[in-house]
Amino acid sequence: MKFFVDTADIAEIRDLAATGLLDGVTTNPSLVAKNGGDFFEVVKEICALVSGPVSAEVTAIEVDAMVAEGRKLAEIAPNITVKVPLTWDGLKACRSLAQGGIKVNVTLCFSSAQALLAAKAGATFVSPFVGRLDDIGQNGMALIGEICTIYRNYPETITTQVLVASIRHPLHVIEAAKLGAHVATIPPKILRLLVAHPLTDKGLAAFLADWEKTGQAILAR
Secondary structure, X not given: XXXXXXXXXXXXXXXXXXXXOOOEEEOOHHHHHHHOOOHHHHHHHHHHHOOOOEEEEOOOOOHHHHHHHHHHHHOOOOOEEEEEEOOHHHHHHHHHHHHOOOOEEEEXXXXXXXXXXXXXXXXXXXXXXXXHHHHOOOOHHHHHHHHHHHHHOOOOOOOOEEEEEOOOOHHHHHHHHHHOOOEEEEOHHHHHHOOOOHHHHHHHXXXXXXXXXXXXXXXXX
C-alpha cells in the first residue's frame, strides 16, 4: 500500500518525506486555507519535496471551468494530480483531463456506484471518504471492500486506484490494507501513530536500562 499524507503544511511534509515512507500528498482548498500562503507557491513547493503524486483540487463546479483550472494546475509540476469532485460535471472534466494525459483524483466518493463511474471516466485515483461515512452511522470500510471487489473484477479495463481518504485512526489504515486498497491518504498525526505501541516503548526502556548497567558505549571504541 502507498502512503500519501493529507496536508498542505510544508514543514510536516518535509519532515515526513525525510523518512522515505511517503509516496505522495493530497491537498484540498480547506487544507490550503488552514495553512495560508499563496496557493500556487505552496503546491509548487510540495511538488518539489515529494516525487510522487500531489493532488491539487479545482474550485470550479462547471465542467469547462474545471477543465481550464485543471490544465492550469497541471502546469505547476509534472507530478500534479488534478482533483475534481464526484459530480456529473466532475466526471466530464475527469474524462477530458484524462484524455489529455493529466492524472485525475476524483474525490468526495461515498458509494460504489460513484466509484464505478469514476473508473469509467478514466480517473487515476478515486477517493472514498471512510471517516465521513462512519460519522453518519454507515460503514466506511465496507465501501472500500465493495470498490476493491468491483475493480478487481475488471483488471483489463479498470486501472483506477482506490485512495482511502478521511482516515480517522490507525485501524482505518490497517483495514484498508487488508482489503487491498492501493493508497491511504493519512493526516500527519495518524501517520505518526502507526509507529506507536506501548510495548515497543517499554521494551526499549528495559533494553537501555540494562545496557547502561554495563557502563559501555558503542561509539567509545
